[in-house]
Amino acid sequence: MDNDLIHLRMNVEEAEENLNVLKRKIADIPFVYEDCQKAIDRQKEIWERILHYSKGTDSEKQVYKKLDELEEKQREFAKVFSIADEEIESVLLNRKVVYENAEQLYEKNRKEDLNENNVRGVK
Secondary structure, X not given: OOHHHHHHHHHHHHHHXXXXXXXXXXXXXXXXXXXXXXXXXXXXXXXXXXXXXXXXXOOHHHHHHHHHHHHHHHHHHHHHHHHHHHHHHHHHHHHHHHHHHHHHHHHHHHHHHHHHHHHHHHO
């Protein structure tokens, strides 16, 4: 196997590793998203308890404001994750294409190398 073929094989392995790393990171995203949503929900629960004790006081309005802010934060968070999910899918698709192209180029060159060696062996 000549140096070009070795170099192509290394490119294939690198592309495959990059794709696998991305897949592993993507697999963690739902858990991170869920943890963040749970944290916001816990904050809301705390503020709802505070609201219960602040009924009829001057603080009641501030607690409602805080709950509204948390709702808005949760909506923004979901929107950002949705956008990020689309971008991640695009990156994943691009990495798959890079891997597949590298694999095809390697296979093409390997076959050419084999054919070239077979022709030389016949002479």
